[in-house]
Amino acid sequence: MDFSNTEEQQMLQESVQKFVQKSYDFDTRTQIIASEKGFSQENWDLFAELGWLTVPFREEDGGFGGSAVDLAVMMEEFGKAMLVEPFIAGAVLSGGVISEQGSAQQKAELLPKIMEGKLQLACAYAEPGSRFNLAHIKTSAIVTGDTVVLNGSKTAVLNGSNAEILLVVARESGAATDSEGISVFMVDAASTGVTIQAFANVDGKKSAEISLKDVSVPVTQRLGASGSALQALQGSVDRATLAVSAEAVGAMESLLHKTVEYSKTRKQFGTAIGTFQALQHRMADMFIECQLARSIVIMAAMKLDGGDEAIEKTKSVSAAKSRIGKAIQKVGQESIQIHGGIGMTEELDVGHLFKSITAAEIMFGNTDFHTQRFASL
Amino acid sequence: MNADFTTDELQFEIEVQEFLQNDFPAEYREKVDAGIRLSKNELVRWQKILYKKGWAAPTWPTEYGGTGWTATQKHIFATEMGLIGAPEPVPFGMKMVAPVIMAYGSDEQKQRFLPDILESNVWWCQGYSEPNSGSDLASLKTSAVREGDEYVVNGSKTWNTYGQYADWIFCLVRTDTGVKKQEGISFLLIDMKTPGITLKPIVLLDGHAEVNEVFFDDVRVPASNLIGEENKGWTYAKVLLTHERTNISGVPRGKRRLASLKRLAGNTDDGFGNTMLANAAFRTKLAEVEIELQALEYSELRTLAALSVGKAPGPESSILKIVGTELAQEMDELFVDLAGYNCLPFVPEQFEDGFQGEAIGPGNTAAAALTYFNNRKLSIFGGSNEIQRNIISKAVLGL
Numbered sequence: 001m002d003f004s005n006t007e008e009q010q011m012l013q014e015s016v017q018k019f020v021q022k023s024y025d026f027d028t029r030t031q032i033i034a035s036e037k038g039f040s041q042e043n044w045d046l047f048a049e050l051g052w053l054t055v056p057f058r059e060e061d062g063g064f065g066g067s068a069v070d071l072a073v074m075m076e077e078f079g080k081a082m083l084v085e086p087f088i089a090g091a092v093l094s095g096g097v098i099s100e101q102g103s104a105q106q107k108a109e110l111l112p113k114i115m116e117g118k119l120q121l122a123c124a125y126a127e128p129g130s131r132f133n134l135a136h137i138k139t140s141a142i143v144t145g146d147t148v149v150l151n152g153s154k155t156a157v158l159n160g161s162n163a164e165i166l167l168v169v170a171r172e173s174g175a176a177t178d179s180e181g182i183s184v185f186m187v188d189a190a191s192t193g194v195t196i197q198a199f200a201n202v203d204g205k206k207s208a209e210i211s212l213k214d215v216s217v218p219v220t221q222r223l224g225a226s227g228s229a230l231q232a233l234q235g236s237v238d239r240a241t242l243a244v245s246a247e248a249v250g251a252m253e254s255l256l257h258k259t260v261e262y263s264k265t266r267k268q269f270g271t272a273i274g275t276f277q278a279l280q281h282r283m284a285d286m287f288i289e290c291q292l293a294r295s296i297v298i299m300a301a302m303k304l305d306g307g308d309e310a311i312e313k314t315k316s317v318s319a320a321k322s323r324i325g326k327a328i329q330k331v332g333q334e335s336i337q338i339h340g341g342i343g344m345t346e347e348l349d350v351g352h353l354f355k356s357i358t359a360a361e362i363m364f365g366n367t368d369f370h371t372q373r374f375a376s377l
Numbered sequence: 378m379n380a381d382f383t384t385d386e387l388q389f390e391i392e393v394q395e396f397l398q399n400d401f402p403a404e405y406r407e408k409v410d411a412g413i414r415l416s417k418n419e420l421v422r423w424q425k426i427l428y429k430k431g432w433a434a435p436t437w438p439t440e441y442g443g444t445g446w447t448a449t450q451k452h453i454f455a456t457e458m459g460l461i462g463a464p465e466p467v468p469f470g471m472k473m474v475a476p477v478i479m480a481y482g483s484d485e486q487k488q489r490f491l492p493d494i495l496e497s498n499v500w501w502c503q504g505y506s507e508p509n510s511g512s513d514l515a516s517l518k519t520s521a522v523r524e525g526d527e528y529v530v531n532g533s534k535t536w537n538t539y540g541q542y543a544d545w546i547f548c549l550v551r552t553d554t555g556v557k558k559q560e561g562i563s564f565l566l567i568d569m570k571t572p573g574i575t576l577k578p579i580v581l582l583d584g585h586a587e588v589n590e591v592f593f594d595d596v597r598v599p600a601s602n603l604i605g606e607e608n609k610g611w612t613y614a615k616v617l618l619t620h621e622r623t624n625i626s627g628v629p630r631g632k633r634r635l636a637s638l639k640r641l642a643g644n645t646d647d648g649f650g651n652t653m654l655a656n657a658a659f660r661t662k663l664a665e666v667e668i669e670l671q672a673l674e675y676s677e678l679r680t681l682a683a684l685s686v687g688k689a690p691g692p693e694s695s696i697l698k699i700v701g702t703e704l705a706q707e708m709d710e711l712f713v714d715l716a717g718y719n720c721l722p723f724v725p726e727q728f729e730d731g732f733q734g735e736a737i738g739p740g741n742t743a744a745a746a747l748t749y750f751n752n753r754k755l756s757i758f759g760g761s762n763e764i765q766r767n768i769i770s771k772a773v774l775g776l
Contacts, residue, residue, distance in 0.1 A: 001380055001449060003682040009378070069378050260774045280770035287769055288696050295675035296668070302380050319668045375664035 003298065009073045015050060016077035024081045026349045029204070032084060037162055038206035039085045047085065048117025056092045056239070061099050061111050068239065068304035072246035072297055079250025082349075082356045084204045086122075089158035090114065092243045094121035094167050096236030101184055101224040110165075122163035122189075124154035124210055125233060132365035134233055135179045139212060141170035143219055143226075148185060150193075150215040160208025161198030163189050168212065172227050182230045184223040191215050203359035204352070238317045241364040242304060245297050245324045248360040252290050252327060255335040255353045259283060262339055262350075273338075282334050289327035296320045315377045318370040325367025328357045380678055386449055393457045400426055401463045408730070409462040412744035414585075416730040417500070417542045424466055424497035433495055434471055441479060441487070442495045448684040452677075459629020467539065470494040470501035474547040477564065477613050481605035490545075490566070504534040504548035504567070504591060505614070512764050514549070515558045515611060519593060521550035521565055523600065523607075528552075528565060530573075530596040536758070540576055540589040543569050549614055552607050564610035566602040573597070582750035584725030625694055625759075626701035628674045634708050635667055638715070641740075645715050653715055662714070666707055673700050692772040695765040702755035702762065709752045712745040720746035 005013060023043065032040045047053050055070055057063020064070065071092070078087065095114050098107060098121075113119035130136035139152025150170050160166070166187045174181030187194065193215035201207045223229065260283055263274030273279055300320035304313050332354040336343040343350050361367060382390065405423065408415060415423070427433045435451050437443025446454065458465060466472070475494050478486055493499040510517040519532025530550060540546065546567050553561030567574070573596035578586035605613055642654040642663065653659045680693045713720055719742040727736045728744055737743055756762040770776040 001382065001678065001682050001685065003378055003380075003679050004686070005378060260776065263776065274776045277767070277770075280774075280776050281763065281766045283774055283776065284766035284769040287773060288699060291676055291693075291696055292669075292672040292700065295679055296672040298378070298679070299380075299671060299675040302378065316671075319671050322665070323668050323672050371661060371664050371668070374668060375660045 005073060009070055012052075012055070012070060013073050013077055016052070016074055019046070019050070020077065020081040020083075024083065026352075029082060029084065033200060033204040038200055038204075039162070043085055044117050047087070048115065052087075053091050053117055054115045056095055056243075057099060057111060057115060061107060062115060063111075068242055068301040069298075071239070071243055072249075072301040075243045075246035076250035076253075079247030079252075079356070079360075080254045082204065082251060082352060084206070086120070086159035086162065086206065088240050088243050088247075089123070089205075090121050090163075093158070093236050093240040094123045094163075096239050097123055097167055097184060097229075097232055098223060100232035100235050101229050103224060106186075106223060119165065120159060120163045121165050121167060122157050122159040122208070123167040123169070123233075123236075124157045124160065125169040125237070126154065126156045128153055128155050132369040133177060134237060135182065135230055136177050137169055137171045137182050138176050139168065139170040141172045141183055141185060143172065146219050147216055148219050148222065150185065150187065150212045150217070152212050154210040154212070157208045157210050158201075159206060160210055161196055161206055165189065166194070166210065167223070168215075169229065169233060174227075179230050181227045182233070183226055184229045184233070185217055186221045186223065187212075187215060187217055191217065201359055203356040205359070234314070237364055238314055239304065241317050241321050241370075242297070242300055244360045244363050245293075245300070245320050248324055248328055248357045249290070249293050249297050251353050251357045251360070252286075252293060252331045255331055255350065255357070256283070256286050256290050258350055258353075259286065259335045259338050266340075279338055282338060286331045286334050289330045293324050293327040296323045311377055315374055318365075318374040318377070321365060322367050322370040322374055325361045325370070328361045329367075332357050380675075382449065382453070386453060389450055390453050390457065393454055396430060396432075397457055397461045397463060400430070401461055402426075405464075406462055409464070410741075412741035412748070413728050413732075414730055415464060417539075419730070420464060420467060421497050421500075423464060427466070428496050433466065433497070434475075436472060437475065437495070438479070441475075441491050448681050452681050456629040459627070460633055462630075462633060466497075467500065469503050469538070469543075469547075470497075470499065473503060473617055474501050474566070477547070477604060477617050480616060481564075481609075481613050485601070486566075486604070499544045500539070500542050502537050502540040502543035502546050502569075504537060504546045506534065506536045508533060508535050508590070512761050514614075515562065517549055517551060517562065519548065519550050520554075521552050521563060521598070523552070524597075526600050528598045528600060528603070530565070530567065530593045530598055532593050534591045534593075535579070535588070537576075537589045537591050538587060540569070540591055541578065541586075545569060546591065549610050552610075556608070559611040561608055562610040562614070563607050564604040564613045565598060566604065567593075567596065567598050571596050571598065582753070583747035584723065585729070585747075585751070587751070626673055626677045626697040627705055628670065628677055628701070631670050631673070631701075631704060631708065634705075634712075635663075635670060638663060638666075638708065638711055641712075641715050641742075659711075659714065662711060666704065666711065669700070669704050669707075673697070673704060676700070692768050695760075695768045695772075698759060699756075699762045699765050705755055706749075706752055709745070709749040712742075713749045716742040716745040719743055720749075723747075 054064040055074055058066035098110050127138055142149045150168055166189050168185045168187045170183060172181050172183050193213045195211045197209045263279055264272050266273050297320050300316040303316035335350055336354055339350055342348055432444055434443045435446055435454050439445035478490055507517050521528040521530045546569055548565045548567055549562050550565050551561050552563040573594040575592045577590045579588045579590060580586050643652050645653040647653050647656045677697055719738040722737045722743055724737050726732055
């Protein structure tokens, strides 16, 4: 039993910390969000150069190893600084779907480009009305000869406005929530019939609503076999869920630290507010939440890397996301409360950390969803 | 980073499992499952079985007859004990007074007291809290005045667990009233048969007299029963309070109770044609408890892993205490929830050892409310959960 980071993990952690310290202060982040793309291409190129984009991928795919623990170590540091670059959307989720579902040829063509930072991807799975049910796919894929025609609406497509290729999850057969009949198609974002409405989410990350109207692509653009994509999608969303949970652990740690420091300097009634027991106990509870959140993310990461049955892995991800969600509400809300009015302002990073973790609570299934999924497995 | 045991540790786990399967008396297991208290004789007998195996004192160093186990081995042992429902040793001798004697007692005191604790020949109880000194323990008033070779002790102690069984009591007493409250306290060992000691049982909400008030009326104690130096008792007591805080989380017992909740829920009708296990509201609560247990388990493993590479147990143990006790109390609520009407009959004697009458209610569901009431103590004793939050605020957050 050993819960310390390996040398490689430590190097990875330090490398992210160094980058954040040098190039990702709060003002820089604000400018990046305000830019047209909503992320920094320069940073993305650097991520590729530093090898970070290989972390989610297995060695046989040319990656760093694909360890969930490695990924969690890295995401935690991302979370502390609220990085908005589309790492989860492009590398973990879209890269994961290709790695799990793509043919050898498709993988050979696409994965190196992702890892080199030369290809932006987005995975369009969620739909209006699907909430968090991955099998709830109404977008239709009608195959005629060598062509497939896609029709439907997609929502919450992270990185949707910057992606060159959209991974569109669509139904070839079956009813709206059947687990069979779901395929993934690689669609050029510039294709006729694709309408992309871009915006930034509350956490500053770029997202989009996408409508597909008679979008026609060659059937060779299907990833893997027909109608068989749900499992790969599920596996990739699980890893993305872990990644976003680890990001939240980092952000919560930042919030706790900032809140405690603020309470030591902010004076009211002639004394630092951190001397008030009513606030001390709230911060002690925030600390406990942060520790439990970290513990359960470590558990889920270890399970994903270990030899357990697939169902146990999925269950551990849901356990983590469910528990993280509770911590998020507690730590986020208390941070704002203890900061008081200043915590409400746009100029302070604390409010943005709160917004980041609030988005994390919802992404890939909220607390209630994952509690129910845990109970049902 | 990994949570795996080594081959040796796995081997040890099997050895512990086999021992417990064979040597933990089956009739005790039945009683524990039925929520019936084990008697003093039964607890002592079990402790002597452990002694014979050489496993009576997992937390002691080998020079005093301890096992010399690693932190991980202790964890494995505690886990297996908890899973099978085997009671841990009554802590007052083994885990509380013994470490203080080892650290600060004279050689004569070590030879006199430790072997009997190890072999469970002598039952100890605790004399810390007083009617007016709860969480503010250092404000205690029981006085010990030196007269020649003796101390004369006057005052009272309370929340004294199982003092009715005890042969000896370890006490914090005030030996100097003219200094800061922490600096006038001494640590004294007192024979319970000494004239002037009387016990008044305190019946708790579950109808059981688990604790007592102990009165000291001119009790004469040999000065040789003083541990270490006079007026240094508070320092020794703090060592006791921080010592061996691992295994405080109750994860193994929690797992056992969770399994029992699931079993019970599967056999309990929700009144609408389903079992309670299929009842959406109950199932959600059950899932939340199971998830919390996992978060707690990995928090404990993280603490343990830090211990096993030589780090001292820090204020992290306060987390384990708070979360562990609050989770245990949540499980109590679920048992009450499942029992419904069945936990309303207040017939505490049916859970006492030797009860001959006919039990009311199916299984041990009638124990649910009693356990719920009794376990409110968990967040109060051992440093209330508010005190634990104070510790985190000060020691971790620097507030």
